[in-house]
Amino acid sequence: xxxxxxxxxxxxxxxxxxxxxxxxxxxxxxxxxxxxxxxxxxxxxxxxxxxxxxxxxxxxxxxxxxxxxxxxxxxxxxxxxxxxxxxxxxxxxxxxxxxxxxxxxxxxxxxxxxxxxxxxxxxxxxxxxxxxxxxxxxxxxxxxxxxxxxxxxxxxxxxxxxxxxxxxxxxxxxxxxxxxxxxxxxxxxxxxxxxxxxxxxxxxxxxxxxxxxxx
Numbered sequence: 001x002x003x004x005x006x007x008x009x010x011x012x013x014x015x016x017x018x019x020x021x022x023x024x025x026x027x028x029x030x031x032x033x034x035x036x037x038x039x040x041x042x043x044x045x046x047x048x049x050x051x052x053x054x055x056x057x058x059x060x061x062x063x064x065x066x067x068x069x070x071x072x073x074x075x076x077x078x079x080x081x082x083x084x085x086x087x088x089x090x091x092x093x094x095x096x097x098x099x100x101x102x103x104x105x106x107x108x109x110x111x112x113x114x115x116x117x118x119x120x121x122x123x124x125x126x127x128x129x130x131x132x133x134x135x136x137x138x139x140x141x142x143x144x145x146x147x148x149x150x151x152x153x154x155x156x157x158x159x160x161x162x163x164x165x166x167x168x169x170x171x172x173x174x175x176x177x178x179x180x181x182x183x184x185x186x187x188x189x190x191x192x193x194x195x196x197x198x199x200x201x202x203x204x205x206x207x208x209x210x211x212x213x214x215x
Contacts, residue, residue, distance in 0.1 A: 044185075046071045046186075050071065050185055050214070051071060053214065054191060054192065054211045054212055057204070057208040057211045059201035060203075060204035062199075062205050063204075065198070066181070066192065067191065067192050070100075071187070072189060072190045073189060074152075074190050077169070077172075078164070079159065079165050080158065081157070081158055082156060082157035082158070089188040092129065092131070093137075095186060096129075098128075098130045098131065098181065100116060100130065101169070101175065102134060102148045103134060107150075108178070109197070111197065112200060113186050114201070115201035115205075116132050119205065119209065124204065129156070131158050132155050133165060135160050135165065136159070144157060165182070174193055177195065180195055181194040182195070185212075
């Protein structure tokens with residue numbers, strides 16, 4: 001009895017594979033171009049000389065600071081100042097900002113707070129500020145009490161009891177835990193990112209900040 005099923009010829013298999021290969025290649029090109037466009041859209045038009053100037057100084061105690069090739073856009077970020085007033089990055093326009101997210105229950109955050117206070121004491125002024133934002137949600141006053149206990153006197157008080165700031169940065173791929181620190185240029189663009197603690201009072205950190213400020 002003859003088999004009525006027609007065998008698939010090698011030529012057909014080759015042709016099908018070729019078509020799939022072309023489609024896969026086109027898809028790869030499409031995804032690559034989409035990725036390039038998304039990357040381009042995420043870039044700021046501000047001076048990339050700032051990040052170029054900083055890169056050699058991301059070393060030693062601040063070696064984990066990620067400095068992009070060009071400043072990158074950030075989402076709209078908001079929190080509250082010491083008087084309970086809502087502020088956003090626009091309120092810091094014209095100033096280089098070291099934005100630090102912390103909480104009283106985060107041991108590394110507590111350890112680096114005196115160094116952040118010292119950094120603010122040395123560089124704080126009209127062109128630079130350390131904004132350490134507490135995201136304690138249970139009792140925001142606990143953060144104030146903690147800062148008093150450590151005799152933190154140079155830092156201004158900022159808080160976000162809703163922790164929305166952390167969620168917004170998380171969606172932007174910029175918050176995986178605490179502490180999280182982002183260095184922001186005068187136009188509100190990211191010029192440095194550190195997921196974790198650092199000795200911000202070290203000479204390495206001070207050299208990085210001087211490079212960001214062009215000093």
